[in-house]
Structure formats: C-alpha cells, structure tokens
Amino acid sequence: MTERDAETQRRSGAGGARPTIADVARLAGVSKGLVSFALNDRPGVSADSRDRILSAAAELGWSPNMRARSLSTNRAFAIGLVIAREPDIVAADPFFPTFMAGVETELSGAGQALVLATVTPGRQEADTYRSLALDKRIDGVILTDLRADDERIALIGELGLAAVTLGHPDTDSPFPAVSIDDEAGVTATVDHLVQLGHRSIAHVAGPSSMLHAARRRRAFERAADAHGITARTVETDFSATEGAAATRHLLGDVAERPTAIVYSNDPMAFAGLAVAQRAGLSVPRDLSITGFDNTDLAEHVYPSLTSVATDVAAWGAIAARVLLATIASEPVDNTDLPPARLVTRESTSHAPASPAPTPPAPTKNGR
Amino acid sequence: MTERDAETQRRSGAGGARPTIADVARLAGVSKGLVSFALNDRPGVSADSRDRILSAAAELGWSPNMRARSLSTNRAFAIGLVIAREPDIVAADPFFPTFMAGVETELSGAGQALVLATVTPGRQEADTYRSLALDKRIDGVILTDLRADDERIALIGELGLAAVTLGHPDTDSPFPAVSIDDEAGVTATVDHLVQLGHRSIAHVAGPSSMLHAARRRRAFERAADAHGITARTVETDFSATEGAAATRHLLGDVAERPTAIVYSNDPMAFAGLAVAQRAGLSVPRDLSITGFDNTDLAEHVYPSLTSVATDVAAWGAIAARVLLATIASEPVDNTDLPPARLVTRESTSHAPASPAPTPPAPTKNGR
DNA sequence: CTGAAAGCGCTTACAG
DNA sequence: CTGAAAGCGCTTACAG
Structure with a gap:
C-alpha cells in the first residue's frame, strides 16, 4: 500500500511520465483495448474487469491524453469562436466576455475547450476559420454577428466544421440557430417612448450589414x-x-430634433448621453435615450440608462450546448430564448411639452 | 496536368480525405521521413528532393495535422488564458478583450492557438489549470491578475507548464515577467491633482489581494x-x-470630503462620476475624478475622463511573444513596457476654493 | 543525403 | 466478454 502510494505520487509528479492506458492495462491485468472500452464505458466489459480497470486508473491518476484521443477519433474536443470586430468596439461592448462566460459553463463540464481568435474584419477572417479547420483544432464554431449573405455559412460547410448561428441567417443554412427575439425589445422601447408622449424618435443603428x-x-x-x-x-x-x-448629427438638425433616441447598443447610448449633456440638454427632460444589452454600467451612469436586456450568458450556454449536440450528431432544433425585455430607468421620461424650435409633432401620417 | 488538378481538387474538397505526408511522399517519390524533414526545413535534405517535396505538398494542398504533430512532439501549439473574475466585472472592463486581441496578433502568425477559460474565482480556477494541463491542451499560460502569494505560481510549475506573468509576483517565480510601470501613471495622476491645488485626495482601489x-x-x-x-x-x-x-461613502463624509478621487479603473470612475452628479456635485468644479486604463468610453462621457493609459494590446502581444520564446526554450528576460502615462481630460480641474463644509485643507502635515 | 521502422497514446474492427 | 493488432498522421533515432 505504501509502495503503491509512492508509485502513484511518483507518476503524478511533474517529473515522472504520465500513466497511459498501457500502464492501467498492466496494473489491471487486461489488454489496452479493454481498458479503452471500460474507460469510455462502452458495453461489453464484465463488471469485474470494469472495476479493476477503473480502480487501477484511479490509483495511477490516469487521465486521457486528448492529443492521442483526438488523433484516433478525429475529433478536437474543442470549439472555436472567431470575433471579427475592431478591437476597440469589442472592448467597449461587454457582449463577448459575457457570452464567452456562458459558453464556458457548458464546455468545462463536457471536457471541451474554447479556442478563441480575434481578427480585424476582412479577409483575415476567412483565413482564420480555414486554418482553425485545417489544423484540426476545433470541431465546430459559433457564428456570431451574422451578416447579410454571410459567406461564412458556405465556408464553414466546405471546411467540414459543425456550427451554430446566433440568430437566423438570411440565406439557406444547414446549421441550427439559437435566437433571441430582440425585436420584441425594440418594439417595447418604442411603445414605452410613445406612451411617454414622444412623437419624434430617432434610431442610432449598427451597421446594416450585420443582421x-x-x-x-x-x-x-x-x-x-x-x-x-x-x-x-x-x-x-x-x-x-x-x-x-450620430447624436451630434441628430441634435444638430434643430428643425426636426427628435425628443428621444433609441441606440442599438449601450456604449453608443452612453456616448450619446454625453453629447446631449455637453450640448446643454437635460436627459431625460429634454431628450430621452435608451440603450441595448443592459450592460452593467447602465445602472451606474447618471441618469441611469433605460436599456433592453437579453440574457447573454444563457445565450452562450445554449449555443454551446446546441453546438456540442450537433457535433455529437444528436438531432437538434432551432431554439429560441426568452425575448429581450425593456428595463426602464431614469433616462426615459415624458416628452418635452414643446421640443425646442421643433415644429408641432405630426399627428397622423398615414395608417 | 488536368488529371492532377482534378486530383488536387478532389483531395482538398470537403468530402475527400485530406492529404497526409504519405501522399506527399508518394507523389514526390521519397519516404515519409524525408518529407517530414523537408517540411520542417531541417538540414540534410538535398535541394532537389526538397523542391520535389515542397511542390508535391503544395500541389496536394497538404497542411500539417496538428493532432498528429502534437502527439509525436508532445507540444500543443496552443497557450491558455484563464480569466478568474466575476463575469460582470470582466464584462465591464475592456482590459481582457483588448489584451486578447494583442495576444492573438502574435499567435496567429506563429501558428499557435489561444485556449480561453473563464471561471468564477475560487477552487474552480486551479482545477481549470489542472485539466488544461492534464488534457495536454496547452503548452503554457499567461498569468494575469497576480495575487499576493499566488498559489498558481507553484501549481503551474507542478503541472509542467510554461508561463509568463503580467507583472512581478511577490514570491519567487521561475517565470519571466512582462510588466508595465503603472505606478508612474498613479504618481503622475496625484502630481497632476496636487498641481491643480487638491490637498485632499481619495483613492478607490481594487482588491488588495490583487498585486x-x-x-x-x-x-x-x-x-x-x-x-x-x-x-x-x-x-x-x-x-x-x-x-x-465607495464614492457614496467618501462623499458622505462631509467633514472630510475629498476634492478629488483617483479610481483604480475606468468603470468605477464612471460609476463614481454618476454618484457625484446625482449628489448634485459638479465634476470637475466640485470634485475631480480620474480613471485607469483609458478605456474607449473615457473620452465619450461628460465630462470626459482623465485616465491613465497603458498599451494593453502591446502588453498582450509581448506577453505572448515571451511565452512562446519560453516554450521554445529560448532564453528570455523580464521585459518592461513603456510606463503608463496620464491622459488629462475634462474631469480634473482646479480644486474648489472652499470645498463645501470641509475644514481648511491642511497645509503641511509632516515631511 | 535517404529509407525503413518504431513510437507518441489512444480507438476500433476482427477474431475468438 | 477479452486479446492481439492495426491505424490515426506525424516525428525521430538508427542504419546505411
């Protein structure tokens, strides 16, 4: 027993070579093949052998060498995430860290790893997917920031990778989609503002190339x-x-200055808030503003920011789960997360009675 | 030629099996071993053979299978980054995305991958390093957020991983350190404030457990x-x-209210700004504030935020480069980046003549 | 300079 | 239920 302990320790130390299934087989008195079967609990191993093998493995402190496993199974046991946004934009936007934390919760339990690549948008992006696939580093990818006619859909297919898309592509896609109904959040935002009497609302949107x-x-x-x-x-x-x-532009047009601005993400809303304040406008008295994604800072600015909340971490976790299922060839459906919902705070309030030198708000233009 | 093209295409398509060095060897009319030598441009291959091998490889569209390479060389060709902070904190802080973008610039060119794990602080952290090492998924790690008596230093050593630390540990460490002199930034900040007449300055610090x-x-x-x-x-x-x-606490102490607050990161400074404004204080007229890391938003709040700038992306790139050199057993030294520097903006100004109901500022207390 | 062989640590038919 | 063997795609001594 003491001897065995010493053996165990020696093997698990940094210096000693790691135990392999050959060592386990020797200790358990069976063949390597049987060890493999037992360790992957496949049927066809007697209870007795299984016990001997498992305790031998435990005793030696054996753990699978992913490299060997990968080579023989042709699986990487890892998934990829390629972020193609300008560094300052991804840095300012808490989406990705939160999303990745969600992904991680799912991966770690499943013995999978996350391979991350950040590239500046453009040609480099395709090359990154390509080399990730050619190097056989990943089994699949999570496609974020879907674009119109996204060429990645075809590329990923060619590369033989599995994938899950965040939201539905606008082209045919063989991949499952995990979506959040953010339109509901936008609609709720507009409804909220209209209810507060706003009749002239502007939207500061993200790039139209992003779906x-x-x-x-x-x-x-x-x-x-x-x-x-x-x-x-x-x-x-x-x-x-x-x-x-964009905010400067909108506020500068004094003739048609909006009384509320709906921003497509929080960082832009923070910047817009500052522009308005700098211009001498009081938010929300003179101008209401809203953000999107309900980032941590939204409740820590003054006035606090009304924003649309989505459960980004859950999105990451579910996307990862669906991707792993796809890789495992399990049948998966498109899944929809609970719709985005509006979180109202101080930055939205009643429309100003007479919005500066703005002409009377139109009462009904059409429908 | 046409036939060869067809062959090439068939092989590179998603359906066909990928070419291996055996295929290259066959086409070039040499042995697998020689192909390996040529492809890794090792000495001892005739120019003639080398040419034939290289063009055969190009023709077949061969690229190395990292799994096989990893198994035989006992290298992962990947490095790890384990982020152990609460999700909302890492999400609010642009440090990590920027840092990772910097790391990536160095890795992609070197054919290396970044394996990312985000864990909630605590026991889970050690397990994550451990399984990353046991699974043999990475060759080394970048240790960020060094703590007092950081147990990771010893752990990483035991696990047989290479490492580079961001900053110098407070214990003996066998790993190279890549550091930035952020003290210079803090000193510059205080000097700046003192120059503006501030005599009562507070600091909102991060956890003292973090070095x-x-x-x-x-x-x-x-x-x-x-x-x-x-x-x-x-x-x-x-x-x-x-x-x-913290800001509420500091401002609430009316008897000794500071005229300036130095925050240890930007998100806290933004939050502090809001608290001050909410309390009816004007920044910088009544209170000067400064941040740290000079995040993108710093120039987009109102008033814009004086902050300490460090080149986080360069930090990531250099840390990655040093780590790769370490893994390659090249000699490396500790490296120091250019010191952090203060970027002054609107949030700092002259100390108020008489800071509200505060007793007269002390003139000289000691040295 | 080159070839034939063994090995990295697993998995997986194939026989019994 | 189990063993012996081949194979995944590379690298690396070892002979010539």
Whole structure:
C-alpha cells in the first residue's frame, strides 16, 4: 500500500511520465483495448474487469491524453469562436466576455475547450476559420454577428466544421440557430417612448450589414410606423465614437430634433448621453435615450440608462450546448430564448411639452 | 496536368480525405521521413528532393495535422488564458478583450492557438489549470491578475507548464515577467491633482489581494505622502457597483470630503462620476475624478475622463511573444513596457476654493 | 543525403 | 466478454 502510494505520487509528479492506458492495462491485468472500452464505458466489459480497470486508473491518476484521443477519433474536443470586430468596439461592448462566460459553463463540464481568435474584419477572417479547420483544432464554431449573405455559412460547410448561428441567417443554412427575439425589445422601447408622449424618435443603428443591427432597425421602423410617428435612423459601426457623431448629427438638425433616441447598443447610448449633456440638454427632460444589452454600467451612469436586456450568458450556454449536440450528431432544433425585455430607468421620461424650435409633432401620417 | 488538378481538387474538397505526408511522399517519390524533414526545413535534405517535396505538398494542398504533430512532439501549439473574475466585472472592463486581441496578433502568425477559460474565482480556477494541463491542451499560460502569494505560481510549475506573468509576483517565480510601470501613471495622476491645488485626495482601489491593485494603492499613498497631503483609500472588488458605493461613502463624509478621487479603473470612475452628479456635485468644479486604463468610453462621457493609459494590446502581444520564446526554450528576460502615462481630460480641474463644509485643507502635515 | 521502422497514446474492427 | 493488432498522421533515432 505504501509502495503503491509512492508509485502513484511518483507518476503524478511533474517529473515522472504520465500513466497511459498501457500502464492501467498492466496494473489491471487486461489488454489496452479493454481498458479503452471500460474507460469510455462502452458495453461489453464484465463488471469485474470494469472495476479493476477503473480502480487501477484511479490509483495511477490516469487521465486521457486528448492529443492521442483526438488523433484516433478525429475529433478536437474543442470549439472555436472567431470575433471579427475592431478591437476597440469589442472592448467597449461587454457582449463577448459575457457570452464567452456562458459558453464556458457548458464546455468545462463536457471536457471541451474554447479556442478563441480575434481578427480585424476582412479577409483575415476567412483565413482564420480555414486554418482553425485545417489544423484540426476545433470541431465546430459559433457564428456570431451574422451578416447579410454571410459567406461564412458556405465556408464553414466546405471546411467540414459543425456550427451554430446566433440568430437566423438570411440565406439557406444547414446549421441550427439559437435566437433571441430582440425585436420584441425594440418594439417595447418604442411603445414605452410613445406612451411617454414622444412623437419624434430617432434610431442610432449598427451597421446594416450585420443582421441583428438590421433586424433591430426594421423592428424600430415598423414600431414607429405602427404608431404613425416620425422616425429617423442613422447608421453607425456600433462604436462610441460613431454613436456620438450620430447624436451630434441628430441634435444638430434643430428643425426636426427628435425628443428621444433609441441606440442599438449601450456604449453608443452612453456616448450619446454625453453629447446631449455637453450640448446643454437635460436627459431625460429634454431628450430621452435608451440603450441595448443592459450592460452593467447602465445602472451606474447618471441618469441611469433605460436599456433592453437579453440574457447573454444563457445565450452562450445554449449555443454551446446546441453546438456540442450537433457535433455529437444528436438531432437538434432551432431554439429560441426568452425575448429581450425593456428595463426602464431614469433616462426615459415624458416628452418635452414643446421640443425646442421643433415644429408641432405630426399627428397622423398615414395608417 | 488536368488529371492532377482534378486530383488536387478532389483531395482538398470537403468530402475527400485530406492529404497526409504519405501522399506527399508518394507523389514526390521519397519516404515519409524525408518529407517530414523537408517540411520542417531541417538540414540534410538535398535541394532537389526538397523542391520535389515542397511542390508535391503544395500541389496536394497538404497542411500539417496538428493532432498528429502534437502527439509525436508532445507540444500543443496552443497557450491558455484563464480569466478568474466575476463575469460582470470582466464584462465591464475592456482590459481582457483588448489584451486578447494583442495576444492573438502574435499567435496567429506563429501558428499557435489561444485556449480561453473563464471561471468564477475560487477552487474552480486551479482545477481549470489542472485539466488544461492534464488534457495536454496547452503548452503554457499567461498569468494575469497576480495575487499576493499566488498559489498558481507553484501549481503551474507542478503541472509542467510554461508561463509568463503580467507583472512581478511577490514570491519567487521561475517565470519571466512582462510588466508595465503603472505606478508612474498613479504618481503622475496625484502630481497632476496636487498641481491643480487638491490637498485632499481619495483613492478607490481594487482588491488588495490583487498585486496590481495593491501596487497602485501603494504608489498612490507614496505620492500623496510625498506631497504631504491628506489621502484616504477605499478598497473595492473593481466593480462599478462597489465603485459607486465607495464614492457614496467618501462623499458622505462631509467633514472630510475629498476634492478629488483617483479610481483604480475606468468603470468605477464612471460609476463614481454618476454618484457625484446625482449628489448634485459638479465634476470637475466640485470634485475631480480620474480613471485607469483609458478605456474607449473615457473620452465619450461628460465630462470626459482623465485616465491613465497603458498599451494593453502591446502588453498582450509581448506577453505572448515571451511565452512562446519560453516554450521554445529560448532564453528570455523580464521585459518592461513603456510606463503608463496620464491622459488629462475634462474631469480634473482646479480644486474648489472652499470645498463645501470641509475644514481648511491642511497645509503641511509632516515631511 | 535517404529509407525503413518504431513510437507518441489512444480507438476500433476482427477474431475468438 | 477479452486479446492481439492495426491505424490515426506525424516525428525521430538508427542504419546505411
């Protein structure tokens, strides 16, 4: 017993070679093949052998060498996430860290790893997917920030990778989609503002090439239309800088200055808040603003920010789960998360009685 | 030629099996071993053979299978990053995405991958390092957020992993350190404030268990001491929530209310700004505040935030480079990055003539 | 300079 | 239920 303990310790130390299934087989007095069967609890191993094998493995402190396992099973036991946004934009947006934390909760339990690549948008992106696949480092990917006519859908297929998309692509896709109904959040935002008396609302949107930005924009315009109110949209790249510029643009147009601005993410809303304040406007007295994603800081600015909340971590966890199921060839369906919901805070309030030098709000223009 | 093209295409398609060095050897008319030598440009291959092998490989579209390479070389060709902070804190802090982008620039060119794990602080952390090492998924790790008496130093050694630390541990460490002199930034901040007439400055610090937080705090206290001014420190967990609470605490103490607050990161400074504004104070007229890390949002809040800038992406790139050199058994030295520097913006200004109901500022208390 | 062989640590038919 | 063997795609001594 003492001898065995010493053996165990020697083997698990940094210096000693790690035990392999050959060592386990020797100790258990069986063949390597049987050890493999027992360890992967496949049928066809007698209870007696299984016990001997398992305790031998435990005693030696054996753990599988993923490299060997990968080579023989042709599986990486890892999934990839390629983030293709400008560094400052992803840095300013808490989405990815939160999302990855969610992904991780699912992976760690399943013995899978997350391989992360961040690239600047463009050609480099395709090469990154390609080399991840060619190097056989991953079994599948989570496709985020879906774009119009996203060429990644075809690429991933060619590369023989599994995938799950965040939201539905606008083209045929062989991959399951995990979606959140963020349109509901946008609609609720517009409804909320209209209820507060706003009749001229602007939207600071993300790039129209990104599907979710375009979707939010459409939802915004539909909702505004349904209420028969004036709506304008300014497109940005999601950065605080462009959010600020868009706000300056909107507020500068004194003739048609909106009384409320709906931003497509929180960082832009923070920047917009600052622009408004700098221009001498009081938020929400003169201008109401809303964000999207309900980031941590939303409740820590002044005035606190009304924002649309989505459970980003859950999204990550479910996307990972669906992807793993796909890789395991289990049947999976598209899954929908609970819709995004509006969290109202101080940054939205009643529309100003007479919004500065703005002409009287239109009462009904169409439908 | 046409036939060969067809062959090439068949092989590179998703359906066909990928070419292996055996295929390359056959086409080049040499042995597998020689192919391996040529492909890894080792000496001892005739120019003629090398050419034939290389063009055969190119023709077949061969690329190395990392799994096989890993198994035989006992290298993962990947490094790990384990982030052990509460999800909301890492999400609010742009440090990690920026850092990882920097790491990535170095890795992609070197054919290395980044394996990311995010864990909630605690026991889970050690297990994560352990399984990453036991699964042989990585060759080394970048140790961030060094703690006092950091048990990871010993753990990583036991696990046989290479490592690089961000900053110098407070214990003996066999690993190279890549450091940034953030004390310089703190000192510059205090100097700046003192120059503006502030005599009562508070510091909202990160957790003292984290070495860089403690180091910034010491630098703050040293600088305050050097100027002979009143200095207080409140410790937090780096979150906006605790940053706000600390600010409330500091401002609530009307008798000794500081005229300036130095925050140990930007998110806390943003939260502190909001608390001050909510309390009816004008920043910077009544209160000056400064942040740390000069995040994107710093110039997009109102008033814009004076903050300490460090080149986080460069830090990531250099840390990765040093780690790869270590893994390759190349000699490496500790490296120091350019010191952090203060970026002054609107949030700092002259100390108020008479800081509310505060007693007259002490003129000289000691040295 | 080159070939034939063994080995990395697993998994998986194939026989019994 | 179990063993012996081949194979995953590389690398690396060992002979010539």
